[in-house]
Amino acid sequence: MNSIKNHLLKTARNKFYTNFNKKFSVSQLANANKVAVMGASGGIGQPLSLLLKQSPLVDQLSLYDIQHTKGVGADLSHIETKCKVQSYVGQDQLLESLEGVNVVVIPAGVPRKPGMTRDDLFNVNATIVADIATAIAKVSPEAILCIISNPVNSTVPIASEIMKKHGVYSSKKILGVTTLDIVRANTFVAELKGLDVTKTSVPVVGGHSGNTIVPLLSQASPTVQFTKEELDSLTKRIQNAGTEVVEAKAGAGSATLSMAFAGARFTFSVLEALNGKQGVVECAYVAAEGLETSYFATPILFGKHGVEKSLGIGKITDYEQQLIQTAVKELKGNIEKGIKFVNEVYKS
Numbered sequence: 134m135n136s137i138k139n140h141l142l143k144t145a146r147n148k149f150y151t152n153f154n155k156k157f158s159v160s161q162l163a164n165a166n167k168v169a170v171m172g173a174s175g176g177i178g179q180p181l182s183l184l185l186k187q188s189p190l191v192d193q194l195s196l197y198d199i200q201h202t203k204g205v206g207a208d209l210s211h212i213e214t215k216c217k218v219q220s221y222v223g224q225d226q227l228l229e230s231l232e233g234v235n236v237v238v239i240p241a242g243v244p245r246k247p248g249m250t251r252d253d254l255f256n257v258n259a260t261i262v263a264d265i266a267t268a269i270a271k272v273s274p275e276a277i278l279c280i281i282s283n284p285v286n287s288t289v290p291i292a293s294e295i296m297k298k299h300g301v302y303s304s305k306k307i308l309g310v311t312t313l314d315i316v317r318a319n320t321f322v323a324e325l326k327g328l329d330v331t332k333t334s335v336p337v338v339g340g341h342s343g344n345t346i347v348p349l350l351s352q353a354s355p356t357v358q359f360t361k362e363e364l365d366s367l368t369k370r371i372q373n374a375g376t377e378v379v380e381a382k383a384g385a386g387s388a389t390l391s392m393a394f395a396g397a398r399f400t401f402s403v404l405e406a407l408n409g410k411q412g413v414v415e416c417a418y419v420a421a422e423g424l425e426t427s428y429f430a431t432p433i434l435f436g437k438h439g440v441e442k443s444l445g446i447g448k449i450t451d452y453e454q455q456l457i458q459t460a461v462k463e464l465k466g467n468i469e470k471g472i473k474f475v476n477e478v479y480k481s
């Protein structure tokens with residue numbers, strides 16, 4: 134009886150891992166990867182850590198937060214996967230939490246409430262991200278940073294300026310996570326056009342707030358035709374999807390579960406490329422060259438050291454060109470604000 138039960142359990146478990154690995158195309162497991170989640174006890178941090186704990190790509194998970202990490206860590210550590218979990222709580226353990234990590238995912242900081250813009254989070258989250266980036270610069274300067282904390286348009290320049298101050302800056306390693314915009318665009322386009330969502334892919338470029346989110350619907354794969362009305366309403370929905378969740382949560386925060394999914398997908402892509410997989414591409418908000426702003430999200434080819442190269446925005450329509458013009462104006466201000474904060478306001 135027991136052996137039948139064991140067999141069934143094993144089969145179910147193997148099926149789960151096979152499906153999970155297929156979903157995230159886990160193919161390279163050779164390297165030892167240690168991932169830190171900063172803000173691990175939060176609405177995003179907890180489900181994100183759960184997804185990372187399940188992945189064979191992650192050997193060690195370091196959980197850091199200013200509260201509750203011991204409980205989250207104890208809970209996750211009972212899951213029967215090979216990934217080892219360590220938890221760190223409070224400022225005193227910040228540096229220790231980053232020892233030996235090669236990827237740091239940062240969802241630390243306050244979320245929006247109805248009526249707020251992402252930029253309204255700047256006053257609180259700028260310091261949180263700057264403090265964490267300072268610790269990374271000191272302890273794990275080689276690590277790749279995946280920044281989720283809003284306003285991403287400013288927190289990525291903030292982390293970059295901190296690294297520059299400490300003489301450890303590499304534009305290849307500081308990544309703003311915009312994956313949720315792509316996940317949403319794929320979902321909404323597939324729903325509208327009756328496509329298989331697992332085979333639908335829409336690049337989203339620019340930044341990560343309102344008008345700066347620019348879906349390139351003309352580059353959707355498979356190729357789809359949209360009327361002007363469809364273009365307007367899809368673009369608007371993708372740009373406002375974060376607000377849609379904030380309003381539905383009515384004061385209880387912003388997107389957490391879909392963000393954990395998107396954050397895990399992004400982290401797995403970064404890890405796969407670190408492990409040597411070729412051809413890994415995700416959109417990300419990174420330092421840009423040859424564009425109108427110094428940071429811009431485009432499809433990025435990842436490699437063993439983070440960003441291998443930007444694949445650019447490709448051929449776009451006049452409609453998309455206009456969206457980009459609007460995005461650029463706002464992005465420039467967001468970027469300038471982040472740079473100014475580190476150089477004129479922040480005291481580490």
Ligand SMILES: NC(=O)c1ccc[n+]([C@@H]2O[C@H](COP(=O)([O-])OP(=O)(O)OC[C@H]3O[C@@H](n4cnc5c(N)ncnc54)[C@H](O)[C@@H]3O)[C@@H](O)[C@H]2O)c1
Nearest residue numbers: 172174175176177198199240241242243244281282283392
């Ligand atoms: N990039 C995106 O697409 C995207 C999507 C959703 C949310 N976000 C952003 O992610 C952030 C987190 O959202 P959430 O819903 O998880 O919020 P949350 O309040 O549920 O969790 C945030 C966590 O950060 C922790 N924290 C606060 N200060 C910290 C510090 N100095 N060091 C370490 N941890 C600290 C808190 O204790 C909390 O556990 C917000 O800024 C939100 O706007 C970004």
Ligand SMILES: O=C(O)C[C@H](O)C(=O)O
Nearest residue numbers: 245251283375376387388
């Ligand atoms: O909307 C927010 O404030 C959170 C996040 O940036 C999102 O897009 O869901």
